[in-house]
Amino acid sequence: MALIYVSAWSDADIWRAEVAKHLPGETLRVWPDVGNVDEIDVALVWKPPHGSLATLPALKLIVNMGVGVDSLLQDPNLPRHVPLVRLVDPLMTEQMTEYVVLGVLAGFRKLLDYRALQAEGRWVEIDRDVAPPSERVVGILGQGELGTDAARKFLALGYKVAGWSRSPKHILGVESFHGQDRLHAFLGRCDAVVCLLPLTPETRGIVNARTIAAMKKGAWFVNGARGGQVVDADLLAALDSGHLSGAFLDVFNEEPLPPSHPYWRHPKVIATPHIAALTLPSMSERIMDAVKRYKAGKPLINVVDLERGY
Amino acid sequence: MALIYVSAWSDADIWRAEVAKHLPGETLRVWPDVGNVDEIDVALVWKPPHGSLATLPALKLIVNMGVGVDSLLQDPNLPRHVPLVRLVDPLMTEQMTEYVVLGVLAGFRKLLDYRALQAEGRWVEIDRDVAPPSERVVGILGQGELGTDAARKFLALGYKVAGWSRSPKHILGVESFHGQDRLHAFLGRCDAVVCLLPLTPETRGIVNARTIAAMKKGAWFVNGARGGQVVDADLLAALDSGHLSGAFLDVFNEEPLPPSHPYWRHPKVIATPHIAALTLPSMSERIMDAVKRYKAGKPLINVVDLERGY
Numbered sequence: 365m366a367l368i369y370v371s372a373w374s375d376a377d378i379w380r381a382e383v384a385k386h387l388p389g390e391t392l393r394v395w396p397d398v399g400n401v402d403e404i405d406v407a408l409v410w411k412p413p414h415g416s417l418a419t420l421p422a423l424k425l426i427v428n429m430g431v432g433v434d435s436l437l438q439d440p441n442l443p444r445h446v447p448l449v450r451l452v453d454p455l456m457t458e459q460m461t462e463y464v465v466l467g468v469l470a471g472f473r474k475l476l477d478y479r480a481l482q483a484e485g486r487w488v489e490i491d492r493d494v495a496p497p498s499e500r501v502v503g504i505l506g507q508g509e510l511g512t513d514a515a516r517k518f519l520a521l522g523y524k525v526a527g528w529s530r531s532p533k534h535i536l537g538v539e540s541f542h543g544q545d546r547l548h549a550f551l552g553r554c555d556a557v558v559c560l561l562p563l564t565p566e567t568r569g570i571v572n573a574r575t576i577a578a579m580k581k582g583a584w585f586v587n588g589a590r591g592g593q594v595v596d597a598d599l600l601a602a603l604d605s606g607h608l609s610g611a612f613l614d615v616f617n618e619e620p621l622p623p624s625h626p627y628w629r630h631p632k633v634i635a636t637p638h639i640a641a642l643t644l645p646s647m648s649e650r651i652m653d654a655v656k657r658y659k660a661g662k663p664l665i666n667v668v669d670l671e672r673g674y
Numbered sequence: 675m676a677l678i679y680v681s682a683w684s685d686a687d688i689w690r691a692e693v694a695k696h697l698p699g700e701t702l703r704v705w706p707d708v709g710n711v712d713e714i715d716v717a718l719v720w721k722p723p724h725g726s727l728a729t730l731p732a733l734k735l736i737v738n739m740g741v742g743v744d745s746l747l748q749d750p751n752l753p754r755h756v757p758l759v760r761l762v763d764p765l766m767t768e769q770m771t772e773y774v775v776l777g778v779l780a781g782f783r784k785l786l787d788y789r790a791l792q793a794e795g796r797w798v799e800i801d802r803d804v805a806p807p808s809e810r811v812v813g814i815l816g817q818g819e820l821g822t823d824a825a826r827k828f829l830a831l832g833y834k835v836a837g838w839s840r841s842p843k844h845i846l847g848v849e850s851f852h853g854q855d856r857l858h859a860f861l862g863r864c865d866a867v868v869c870l871l872p873l874t875p876e877t878r879g880i881v882n883a884r885t886i887a888a889m890k891k892g893a894w895f896v897n898g899a900r901g902g903q904v905v906d907a908d909l910l911a912a913l914d915s916g917h918l919s920g921a922f923l924d925v926f927n928e929e930p931l932p933p934s935h936p937y938w939r940h941p942k943v944i945a946t947p948h949i950a951a952l953t954l955p956s957m958s959e960r961i962m963d964a965v966k967r968y969k970a971g972k973p974l975i976n977v978v979d980l981e982r983g984y
Contacts, residue, residue, distance in 0.1 A: 455806040455808065456806075458806045458807045458808060458832050459804065459806050459807070461807075461831070461832075462779060462782065462783065462806070462807050462831070462832075463783060465775065465779060465831065466776065466779035466780060466783050466785070469772060469775060469776035469779070470776060470780070470785075472772065473772065473773060473776050473946075473949075475776070475780075475944075478944075478945075478946045478947070478949075479789075479944065481947075482938055482939075482944070482945050482946075483939070485933040485934075485935075485938040485939070486933075487929075487930035487931055487947040488947060489947055489948075489949050489952075491949065492952060493954070494769065494949070494952060494954075496765040496766075496768045496769050496772075496954070496956075497768045497769070497771075497772050498765065498768060499956075517830060517831055517832075520827060520830035520831070521771070521772070521775065521827055521830070521831075522768050522771075522772075522827075619797075620797035621797055623795040623796075624795075625795075628792055628795040629792075629793070629795070634785075634788075634789070634792070635788075635792050636783075636788045636792075637788070637791075637797040637798060637799055638799075639783075639788075639799050639801065639804070642799075642802060642804060644803070644804075644806070646806075
């Protein structure tokens with residue numbers, strides 16, 4: 365049997381080396397050089413072209429080399445009978461939390477304003493009344509692996525933390541909200557709102573004119589999840605009206621973000637090119653572990669519930 | 675007996691209100707309207723004009739409304755027989771840690787580079803090999819109240835943490851170094867170096883060509899302490915040569931930073947106007963507590979050792 369790497373990205377060499385290291389005797393084929401498709405039982409994938417996985421009839425395991433499987437689930441020909449495992453690597457979680465901590469603190473400490481003053485060489489204290497961390501509420505949309513880690517670390521930094529999730533979750537020290545009914549109550553509590561939700565039909569466009577209106581005036585928004593959760597026109601309107609103080613965005617409805625998109629040059633937006641959490645070669649152990657578990661007939665970890673979408 | 679507020683700053687009204695609230699029956703005189711100087715036994719001070727305290731013969735207590743007393747100790751006519759208490763408020767410590775976490779993370783996640791790309795509307799991942807927090811070492815110069823809090827919070831965020839101090843300090847989980855002999859060994863360990871030292875004759879100019887050369891190539895420097903600890907020409911040279919990747923600076927040898935200073939427009943510098951940790955009215959409880967302790971004859975807390983300088 366054989367492994368294949370299926371991705372629109374051209375980083376196969378890295379993973380070929382990792383397979384050689386962790387799975388001695390195995391070699392990694394690289395899409396579209398499939399060879400005999402009846403031999404291929406495992407696919408390591410990252411944003412595989414739609415339809416590609418359907419051409420592999422002997423597939424027994426799909427390993428998604430990232431946390432989010434939304435792109436994969438949009439493939440109408442995804443072989444839905446094949447177990448799909450997603451990468452939930454602690455190093456990736458660490459990276460994401462680092463990113464959203466940076467994102468929130470940049471807002472709380474008015475970095476955009478101070479950078480604008482710096483560009484003009486002006487020494488002006490614009491925030492004599494800065495609230496210390498223990499007087500601020502950081503809200504986390506999503507309380508899965510990523511949201512839980514972020515919540516715990518914001519707590520450790522001394523913030524009050526509120527969390528919202530689809531189903532009830534309890535994290536020690538976090539004020540927890542769940543369900544659509546409680547979304548507005550949650551949003552109204554937060555000085556910063558961090559999106560770490562999976563992108564599913566339920567969460568698509570969840571950051572829209574109505575939910576933004578439920579946020580505190582002057583709140584700061586950070587998105588480390590997926591661009592599809594945001595209605596861009598509504599977010600831009602809230603930034604322009606001053607209802608939100610700014611946004612720190614890593615993900616967008618269209619990626620790469622088109623050069624003409626208003627986010628690029630908006631004075632209240634910090635935009636980064638989907639770099640919050642990257643799948644690194646050092647994470648290959650978890651990826652290869654999924655393959656080993658399959659081969660040994662052991663239970664798989666982090667299997668995606670296709671109905672739920674994560 | 676009477677209280678006086680002595681400061682070059684014009685925020686006396688705030689403190690007058692706080693005195694009325696916390697010390698009923700007391701009123702706060704405001705320098706230079708001293709009235710009968712023989713009545714004044716307590717001075718609340720923030721950067722008092724040099725010589726001002728020497729004109730108060732009945733002084734029994736000086737309360738510095740901030741952590742750093744370096745400016746005060748430079749007054750050649752400081753009444754050195756009067757106990758000097760400095761404000762070590764947990765809210766101020768929280769603010770400082772928030773600032774230096776922002777400062778370090780901005781460096782680690784290459785915020786200046788991404789902002790430059792954003793200004794050009796360019797979607798470029800410049801750091802595919804970003805090291806996750808657990809593979810980075812944050813070094814803290816100074817292991818007092820501020821340094822200890824920062825060290826603990828960087829640990830909570832998942833970084834490796836090293837600390838350097840004059841005398842031996844032990845913080846659980848922190849790789850501790852102390853004394854001049856170990857300074858270079860410490861600096862060589864760190865991916866980011868955060869200065870939270872008091873400014874004393876020993877620490878003046880401690881960030882200079884020799885110590886910067888001992889830092890890792892590509893290290894990032896954050897200063898939340900005092901500008902006097904940095905030899906500006908040496909830091910600028912290290913930024914220009916690429917030995918350091920950048921600096922996040924809140925404090926400067928001359929404040930306000932003169933409009934022509936190269937830090938303002940240096941592409942590798944983020945400069946803020948001494949706003950990392952501000953004395954807020956909400957901290958008045960600690961300030962007034964010092965006065966109450968004096969009046970009740972109780973032991974004072976956070977008395978400055980004038981020889982040591984903090």
